[in-house]
Amino acid sequence: MADKAPHPNPLPHGERESGAHSVSDAPDNAMPLTSPRGGEVGPQGRVRGEGAETRGPILDVAGVAKTFVLHLREGARLPVVSGAGFDLYPGECVALGGPSGAGKSSLLKMVYGNYRIDAGHIRVRDGGEVVDVASTAPRRLMKLRATTMGYVSQFLRVIPRVSALDVVAEPLVGDGVSREEALATAGALLARLNLPERLWSLPPATFSGGEQQRVNIARGLIAHRPLLLMDEPTASLDAANRQVVIGLIEEKKQAGVAILGIFHDAEVREAVCDRVIDVTDFARAA
Ligand SMILES: Nc1ncnc2c1ncn2[C@@H]1O[C@H](COP(=O)(O)OP(=O)(O)O)[C@@H](O)[C@H]1O
Numbered sequence: 642m643a644d645k646a647p648h649p650n651p652l653p654h655g656e657r658e659s660g661a662h663s664v665s666d667a668p669d670n671a672m673p674l675t676s677p678r679g680g681e682v683g684p685q686g687r688v689r690g691e692g693a694e695t696r697g698p699i700l701d702v703a704g705v706a707k708t709f710v711l712h713l714r715e716g717a718r719l720p721v722v723s724g725a726g727f728d729l730y731p732g733e734c735v736a737l738g739g740p741s742g743a744g745k746s747s748l749l750k751m752v753y754g755n756y757r758i759d760a761g762h763i764r765v766r767d768g769g770e771v772v773d774v775a776s777t778a779p780r781r782l783m784k785l786r787a788t789t790m791g792y793v794s795q796f797l798r799v800i801p802r803v804s805a806l807d808v809v810a811e812p813l814v815g816d817g818v819s820r821e822e823a824l825a826t827a828g829a830l831l832a833r834l835n836l837p838e839r840l841w842s843l844p845p846a847t848f849s850g851g852e853q854q855r856v857n858i859a860r861g862l863i864a865h866r867p868l869l870l871m872d873e874p875t876a877s878l879d880a881a882n883r884q885v886v887i888g889l890i891e892e893k894k895q896a897g898v899a900i901l902g903i904f905h906d907a908e909v910r911e912a913v914c915d916r917v918i919d920v921t922d923f924a925r926a927a
């Protein structure tokens with residue numbers, strides 16, 4: 642019910658998109674990211690890969706402020722964050738913490754470019770370039786999402802008539818992998834997540850919450866994206882499948898992927914997260 646600007650870049654899973662990203666002609670910020678840690682490869686020292694592309698943070702958030710303006714409520718203003726700032730390095734997993742309503746999901750959507758911000762910058766390193774999500778053109782944002790920044794939402798957006806296997810394989814096919822290979826990889830991932838094989842050829846519309854969530858996770862993790870945003874990826878899973886997801890997240894970290902997520906489940910958070918950023922620190926200032 643807020644910020645009713647049209648938005649060309651919806652979240653991939655059909656989430657509500659008020660507070661949309663503003664369209665801007667500003668050129669992409671091509672300056673290299675510097676960090677107080679200089680050219681280190683991140684606090685975990687785990688980063689693989691070569692050269693400058695793995696140095697410094699992959700995500701640099703600074704001075705971010707946002708107030709929702711509720712146009713249907715006589716322009717009532719709802720400050721959500723102010724002075725939000727943090728870095729994220731390749732190979733680390735950072736949780737956004739704080740109680741319900743603190744602004745965790747909103748901050749994640751700002752990083753993804755779905756909520757525009759009122760101040761600050763959100764810089765993502767994309768290969769040799771740095772893109773400021775807050776000011777870049779929509780087309781550049783789409784490209785950034787296609788190659789670098791993935792988003793795993795809490796709920797699967799169900800596409801009618803498309804089988805679970807195809808739903809999962811699609812990001813790989815989009816990356817140029819052959820359909821046959823993409824389907825094989827999707828099957829391996831669904832097997833690992835204990836999704837019964839009889840379900841693979843069916844559209845996930847009628848699946849249980851936990852089955853849909855596993856399809857969603859598989860789809861979100863199947864392709865390599867150096868920066869992954871995850872909003873409660875294990876909320877509907879049983880203990881065994883939570884362990885599978887913990888393993889998958891560990892593998893992403895080992896491969897140098899940086900993860901920013903909301904993990905309500907303490908077991909998952911403690912297993913995979915290197916630190917927690919308390920969003921109430923930013924909310925208090927707002
Ligand atoms: N699109 C929106 N329009 C207006 N208010 C919103 C919108 N999205 C979130 N909010 C408000 O911002 C605050 C933070 O919400 P949210 O980011 O979902 O919190 P969390 O994920 O920490 O539970 C809440 O008060 C919520 O009502």
Ligand SMILES: [Mg+2]
Nearest residue numbers: 745746747903
């Ligand atoms: Mg939330």
